[in-house]
Amino acid sequence: MTITIAAWNVNSIKARLERTLEWVREARPDVLCLQELKCEEAAFPREAFEDEGYNVAVDGQKTYNGVAVLSKFPIEETLRGLPGGDGDDHARYLEAVIAAPSRPIRVVSVYMPNGNPAPGPKYDYKLSWMDRLITRTRELLDYEEVLAIAGDYNIIPTADDVHDPAAWADDALFRPESRAKYRALLNLGLTPAFEQSGGGAHQYTFWDYQAGAWQRNNGIRIDHILLSPEGADRLRGFTIHKDERAKEKPSDHVPVVAELDV
DNA sequence: ATGGTCGCGTAGCGA
Numbered sequence: 001m002t003i004t005i006a007a008w009n010v011n012s013i014k015a016r017l018e019r020t021l022e023w024v025r026e027a028r029p030d031v032l033c034l035q036e037l038k039c040e041e042a043a044f045p046r047e048a049f050e051d052e053g054y055n056v057a058v059d060g061q062k063t064y065n066g067v068a069v070l071s072k073f074p075i076e077e078t079l080r081g082l083p084g085g086d087g088d089d090h091a092r093y094l095e096a097v098i099a100a101p102s103r104p105i106r107v108v109s110v111y112m113p114n115g116n117p118a119p120g121p122k123y124d125y126k127l128s129w130m131d132r133l134i135t136r137t138r139e140l141l142d143y144e145e146v147l148a149i150a151g152d153y154n155i156i157p158t159a160d161d162v163h164d165p166a167a168w169a170d171d172a173l174f175r176p177e178s179r180a181k182y183r184a185l186l187n188l189g190l191t192p193a194f195e196q197s198g199g200g201a202h203q204y205t206f207w208d209y210q211a212g213a214w215q216r217n218n219g220i221r222i223d224h225i226l227l228s229p230e231g232a233d234r235l236r237g238f239t240i241h242k243d244e245r246a247k248e249k250p251s252d253h254v255p256v257v258a259e260l261d262v
Numbered sequence: 263a264t265g266g267t268c269g270c271g272t273a274g275c276g277a
Contacts, residue, residue: 015268036269116277210266
């Protein structure tokens with residue numbers, strides 16, 4: 001069977017509810033990982049998605065962050081928050097096993113720290129958060145399952161993934177240490193669905209609200225779906241739903257969708 | 263042009 005796994009930073013689920021529901025009705029992803037909910041779990045519009053046929057798991061937070069996993073199939077939540085945080089209470093990591101009819105699929109909704117300004121404490125937090133993700137990913141890869149780690153990584157992987165590399169040289173999303181840490185994550189054995197399905201230059205997933213970034217196509221590619229070997233073997237396609245950015249009251253990110261033959 | 267836009271929450275921060 002074919003299933004689709006989507007990731008979307010909605011930049012407030014309350015501000016984006018109608019836009020999100022509309023897209024869900026059109027795209028009907030089997031699994032949807034959401035980021036930047038900007039609300040607590042109790043305030044998440046759970047019923048609206050249940051009415052569309054989805055099970056819902058939420059790790060919410062007031063004002064900032066917040067991640068969710070929605071699935072047409074039953075969800076078993078396996079981990080909420082990355083271990084090793086020493087009091088880190090940011091809602092940025094939600095891991096679950098989806099009981100798809102053919103086989104279980106492990107899915108993680110991730111919202112990586114932005115890290116700006118760099119250098120500084122926020123950048124240190126980003127890099128240490130990535131170290132914690134690397135540690136957890138090692139454990140997950142040992143399971144040898146179909147695994148998708150999907151979301152807003154706040155990482156521009158290469159100079160092909162930004163309109164103006166020079167302008168972003170000192171940004172936390174593009175600095176060498178950030179990109180090296182991202183490569184270290186991939187080198188554990190994860191495959192980006194984007195690259196596996198052909199990749200390409202200047203395929204953006206985010207355009208700033210400011211300075212006419214969308215109109216000028218001043219974008220960056222920072223939303224990624226990373227697959228275990230068992231997942232990468234089954235990848236059949238990857239799509240960036242760029243049209244969402246042109247609609248009324250859009251998120252600054254657009255959905256990305258991986259299609260797997262499981 | 264040394265800003266520019268959103269969302270939250272109702273000032274100023276985060277992105």
